[in-house]
Amino acid sequence: MTHPKNDEKDEFDLQNFLPFLLNQAAEASSLEFQQVYKNRFGMLRTEWRVLFHLGNYGEMTARDIGQRAKIHKTKISRAVRKLEQRRFLRRIRDENDRRAERLSLTQMGTSAYRELRSIARNYDGKLVAQFTTAEAELLRTMLRRLAGLD
Amino acid sequence: MTHPKNDEKDEFDLQNFLPFLLNQAAEASSLEFQQVYKNRFGMLRTEWRVLFHLGNYGEMTARDIGQRAKIHKTKISRAVRKLEQRRFLRRIRDENDRRAERLSLTQMGTSAYRELRSIARNYDGKLVAQFTTAEAELLRTMLRRLAGLD
DNA sequence: GGATAATAGTTGTTTTTGTAACTAACAAGG
DNA sequence: CCTTGTTAGTTACAAAAACAACTATTATCC
Structure with a gap:
């Protein structure tokens, strides 16, 4: 019977x-x-992200969002269709490039964004509270590096 | 307009x-x-993880794996059914508790595991190479903490 | 200008996941 | 034993994601 565990020196653990x-x-x-945007707003992850991008960066196209957050078109x-149906965003055809449409939040979208952002901020604070400030800073830096952001 | 607390100064970026x-x-x-276990072995993420657990820790039940890796049953x-169909693992009904079955890798499974483990090890090394040893160590510690492992 | 390629976004179909309900075996208390 | 509850694992159905093919518009370049 072979012994899968210690065949060679193996400190490699899943x-x-x-x-x-x-x-x-x-x-x-x-x-x-996730519970928050799911249960409270009936949103999916991608919907939340789109909302967040528009709230955070202002008017963008679907393509912009996709590039920044690496979400498939x-x-x-x-997500845009659902958010539009729920009156969280509006789209305006870009007259300079009629393929694209400029997306922006409605009043409702903005207020949902504000509420979620505030919850997200607290939540982030809670997550990070188990580390020192320096550790948390380093963690974010490393994650950005791994994510290929920056 | 009302002023929710976190509304104005905004250093909070997605x-x-x-x-x-x-x-x-x-x-x-x-x-x-992912490309490796997908293209080379036609595996899904969960299948790879099950394979890896069995290779790494030896005989386990589905429940054991689920608990350790927090994968739903x-x-x-x-995943077990697919791995069994591909002759990567076998199951033996546990005679002490006939609800459970003890899973273990076949020869084929073991050799796939070994190959994947070696690739994974190199890959991990490559990822971590952009950090100092101390940083990498800290990163893993923090991630384990966030993941609720340990 | 006109063919060809590229881009923004949508729609249809197939895989994969999530959720709930299910079977079979055990466990415990009466 | 026998009801009630729990656990291991499976299956059926609904939700979501992945993938491919599509329309409409713009860009390229001969």
Whole structure:
């Protein structure tokens, strides 16, 4: 019978594999916040992200959002439609490039954004509270690096 | 207009929101490795994880795996069936508790595991190479903490 | 100008996931 | 034993994601 465990010197554990760890951390740390935009606003993750981008950066096209957040265009297309149906955003055809449409939040969208942003901010604070300021800062820097942002 | 507390001064950027950052980092950093188990072995993420757990920790039940990796039992059930069909694992009904089945890798499963583990190890090394050893160590510690592991 | 390629966004179809309900086996208390 | 509750795992159905093909518009370049 082979012994899968210690064939060679093997300090490689799944629980140390960075992609696994990152994924577990991401899932665990988004769970609670997810409840908010799901239960309170009936939103999906992508919808929340689109809302957040528009609230955060102002008027953008679907393409802009997709590029910045690395979300596929079909997901964005569907999220935009839902947000529009719920009167959270409006779209205006760009007359300089009639393929694109400029998206922006309505009053309702803005107020939902504000509420969610405030909750997100508190939530982030809570997550980060278990680390020192320096640690948290380093963590974000490393994550941005791994994410290929910056 | 009313002034909710967190409304005006806004240093809160989506790209600093930890759940978002974690998710982006997780996706970006698993993309390349995903290609390996997808294209080379036709596996899904959960299948790879089950394989890895069995390879790493030896014989386990579906429940054990689910608890350790926080994977839902239906996902595991499906992954196990596929891995069994591909002759990567076998199941043996536990005679002490006939509800459970003890899962273990076949020869084929073990060899796939070994190959994937080696690729994963290199891949992890590559990811971590952009940080100092201390930084990487801290990163893993923080992620484990966020993930609720340990 | 006109063919060809590229881009913004949508729609249709297939996979994969999530959720709930289910079977079969065990556990505990009466 | 026998009801009630719990656990391991599966299955059926609904929701969401992935993937491919599509329309409409703009850009390229001969």
